[in-house]
Amino acid sequence: MAHGNDTPRLSRRGFVSAVGLGTAAALAGSVVGSESAYAVSADEARQRVVVIGGGIAGLATAWLLDGHHDVTVLESAPSLGGHVASVPVETSDGRRAIVDLGAQFFGAQSHPIYHKLVTSVLQVPTVANRFDNTVTRYGEQTPVMVTPGADRPITDVLPYLPALQAVAELMDRARELEANRDWGVTVTDLVEAMTVEDALKQSLVYPYVASVNGATVSQVKDFSARAALALGVRPLVGEGTEQTTDYVNARDGLQSVISAMAGELTGVTTLVNTQAVGLTRSGQVYQVTDSRGQVHLADQVVFALPPESAVPLVSQLPQAGRLTQIYGRFRYMPGRIVIHEDPVYMPALTADWSSFNITHDDDYAEASISYGRLRGDIDVFKSWALHRREEPKRLLAAQDFRHPMITPDFIRAQGDLQGLNGKDGLWFAGSHVVDVDSQESALYSALTIGNALAPESANRTRLGVLPTTPVTP
Ligand SMILES: Cc1cc2nc3c(=O)[nH]c(=O)nc-3n(C[C@H](O)[C@H](O)[C@H](O)COP(=O)(O)OP(=O)(O)OC[C@H]3O[C@@H](n4cnc5c(N)ncnc54)[C@H](O)[C@@H]3O)c2cc1C
Structure with missing residues (x-):
């Protein structure tokens, strides 16, 4: 000894x-x-x-x-x-599932070692995810962007082409940062260098990046752009409009x-x-x-x-x-997750619903995940809800978290x-x-x-x- x-x-x-x-x-x-x-x-x-x-x-x-x-x-x-926090929920129609208040998604490309641990070594059952996206400004009926999805062909989203092209450019630039292993470019640097018009940067690009980081737009601007978008680009598979993510969930959380x-x-x-x-x-x-x-x-x-x-x-x-x-250089910000049955944070028209729905008021930008669309086993929503103006009805679970603010200095x-x-x-x-x-x-x-x-x-x-x-x- x-x-x-x-x-x-x-x-x-x-x-x-x-x-x-x-x-x-x-x-x-x-x-x-x-x-x-x-x-x-x-x-x-x-x-x-x-x-x-x-x-x-x-x-x-x-x-x-x-x-x-x-x-x-x-x-x-x-x-x-810790930040893995699965809870059993039961909906008003008696359906039960275990949902994740905290960490949820992983994929063979973005999480290769973890994926191998979970699926091959521990043999924990997984369930595939279907990813699509809607971005809406608070209080507006027509979304800023709706992406194609499993049941939504490209022809349905042609009115959103400029928005889709803006996100495609964002992802291309993020891929470049990944390839160059460059943590030093901030979100502001990246977005301001984009060729899309300013209005689209404010109504779509910044809120999109903010929401996937659990941040407000003003917070995310100082983030390392590679860090802010890594979990968006790493799991991407396929080409063009067929592109989706290879994310899965653990079936039981x-x-x-x-x-x-x-x-x-x-x-x-x-x-x-x-x-x-x-x-x-x-x-x-x-x-x-x-x-x-x-x-x-x-x-x-x-x-x-x-x-x-x-x-x-x-x-x-x-x-x-x-x-x-x-x-002291690792800075964090608050976040609140709620699991609920109320579609209060979903787009006005159900035809515009996606698995990952972002609402923003130009600064706060929060996502609401529809479990029903994402994996089809239970109709509950998982929403970031620190800044929302309405509380959801039929609240099933809630938890406060601290999210990291990954700036270039955080990486250093x-x-x-x-x-x-x-x-x-x-x-x-x-x-x-x-x-x-x-x-x-x-x-x-x-x-x-x-x-x-x-x-x-x-x-x-x-x-x-x-x-x-x-x-x-
Ligand atoms: C809402 C949310 C969604 C997320 N989604 C994803 C996702 O989809 N995919 C993904 O890969 N990642 C996701 N993440 C990130 C992921 O959850 C974290 O990166 C990861 O779980 C962190 O693990 P950790 O062990 O480093 O820290 P933690 O999980 O924070 O664990 C630290 C532990 O230390 C304990 N502790 C603190 N102080 C003390 C003390 N003094 N004594 C003893 N114990 C103490 C805490 O209670 C905690 O259990 C998400 C995070 C959040 C908050």
């Missing part, structure tokens, strides 16, 4: 697998010079690992380390999952993925309703105090909680200055945080650590830690050869 004052040495293999060959080669000199700073071992010495946060990132980290280290997961909420993973844990202690409130270090050992007054000793601590929640903990450490400075802060990974036995997991806000980025961050701390991980082996992911930094 490598406990107490043992300082496990950073093995070359562990470091290489943690950060990728190129980077490791570039940093080889500094690794040798700073070995003692890294309490990392790939030599299979069993260590005490405390994971703070039981969302997909924390849970995946524990799943990867299971059997190789003594792992404890502390989760402040009553259940694991994404919580079924969390349950499947948690159900496989054999040697991990998971404590829910247990918030980490204190963090100190004596010698090489961390003491993590939880809200029940229990102290957990740890050789490695994994921060798998959002930056805003991590700051009160890291600020108790000697290296607080640098960490709180980096964490990710690089700075990744640079501290493993230093002094502290690790950083979560969708904020790399790329955009998604299950794929959260999982990727966990894999980085798993590769370093348990390169022979049995669960990692089950994932096999990893598909190429757009998340790679």
Whole structure:
């Protein structure tokens, strides 16, 4: 056991697998010079690992380390999952389903590793999505844009051709940013460079980008354009008007993925309703105090909680200055999701209804997803509802969230945080650590830690050869 004052040495293999060959080669000199700073071992010495946060990132980290280290997961909420929040609902006509208040969509192209985990390793059932889009200005009957869809041929939407062309140009430009791996262009830079007329930028393009990020137009303008549109362009398949996304849902909600993973844990202690409130270090050992007054000793601590929640903990450490400075650059905004049966946020004419419907008043721009059109199993709506002027009737569930504001500096802060990974036995997991806000980025961050701390991980082996992911930094 490598406990107490043992300082496990950073093995070359562990470091290489943690950060990728190129980077490791570039940093080889500094690794040798700073070995003692890294309490990392790939030599299979069993260590005490405390994971703070039981969302997909924390849970995946524990799943990867299971059997190789003594792992404890502390989760402040009553259940694991974090922003994965599936709820059972029953409609007034007695139909039942489990719907996702939080994360919902994933695809083989946008979430290749996560998709493989869910479908091949955990074998969680999925259901395909049918995507189409309507954008409407608040209070107006005629939409600004209606896209073709499964039951709506291109001939039905010809009046919206200029709008469709504007979105096609937006996506082309976003694809270019993806190809160039360019995070530095803001949404304003991108939209202002577009050739479409100004009126269409205000009535369609900005609200469209805002709504897919849970943001207002004024908030989204400073976002990195690549980040703002990544989950729009990555899943696209097909050509021209046949183009759609390859997104699926977990049939019984994404919580079924969390349950499947948690159900496989054999040697991990998971404590829910247990918030980490204190963090100190004596010698090489961390003491993590939880809200029940229990102290957990740890050789490695994994921060798998959002930056805003991590700051009160890291600020108790000697290296607080640098960490709180980096964490402070991850900015968030509020969001509210409601599940309801009231078509209050849908376009005036049912012929214009899409699976993804955006209403805006030039600044607020919120989406309402029709489960009926999207997957056909239950007629409920999932709506972003922070700024709406009416409350829906027949409300079935609601939850407040915090959405990241992914500006170019947010992305630079990710690089700075990744640079501290493993230093002094502290690790950083979560969708904020790399790329955009998604299950794929959260999982990727966990894999980085798993590769370093348990390169022979049995669960990692089950994932096999990893598909190429757009998340790679
Ligand atoms: C409404 C909404 C829709 C989304 N849709 C999608 C989608 O369709 N597809 C997709 O891929 N992604 C989507 N996302 C993003 C996705 O949900 C997140 O990227 C991902 O779930 C984040 O996982 P995480 O583990 O990094 O963080 P979280 O899920 O935030 O988990 C962090 C955990 O830490 C816990 N915690 C906080 N403080 C403490 C403490 N002091 N002690 C102990 N525990 C603590 C929290 O309770 C939480 O459970 C969506 C997000 C939202 C909000």
